[in-house]
Amino acid sequence: MANQIYPCLWFDGQAKAAAEHYCSIFKNSKITFENHFIVNFELNGNKFMALNGGPMYKLSPGNSYVIECETQEEIDHYWDKLGEGGIYNKCGWLDDKFGVTWQIVPRILGELMADPEKAPRVMQAFMQMTKFDIQGLLDA
Incomplete structure (x- = not known):
């Protein structure tokens, strides 16, 4: 085993x-x-x-848990439920009310960042975001 x-x-x-x-x-x-x-x-x-x-x-952000989300609805769900009573940070990070750090990220982010032409614009866009906005990343 x-x-x-x-x-x-x-x-x-x-x-x-x-x-x-x-x-x-x-x-x-x-x-x-x-x-x-x-x-x-x-x-x-x-x-x-x-x-x-x-x-x-x-607990500290030195150990965080990543949740990859397919849709904006999933991002909104985890962002709202885990962030309630906690601290919202930039770039999809939040600390919940128990002190656990979560990263709520769209699954498509890796694909967008792999495109050398699009990656700098995507990075600039998400650095301005608190909660990820999938459409904002696609439009970058």
């Missing part, structure tokens, strides 16, 4: 609340195990662990 690799998110007493919040946002998500110390959960089939580890460590 192959080793499973999955993230462990460190919280100060908010592991269950965070897991419940994320499971309410992502389709095909569920809590798979919980006790007073850890909560295991899945988001779209991806395994996570939330740990009630105490106040000594804090």
Whole structure:
């Protein structure tokens, strides 16, 4: 059997609340195990662990989670739900109310950035954006 690799998110007493919040946002998500110390959960089939580890460590943007979105509606959904009560940053980044950093990006961004002629205009456009606007990127 192959080793499973999955993230462990460190919280100060908010592991269950965070897991419940994320499971309410992502389709095909569920809590798979919980006790007073850890909560295991899945988001779209991806395994996570939330740990009630105490106040000594804090989450940071040094570890972020990328959500590739096909449509503007998907971007809007994740942006609004994950950003509620948090901090919105530039270029599709946000810190949610638990301190977890997310990047909400359109799947087409990689393709647009691979075009040497279009890439500088696309980069200039998205550097001005907070939440990504797919049509704005296509028009750049």
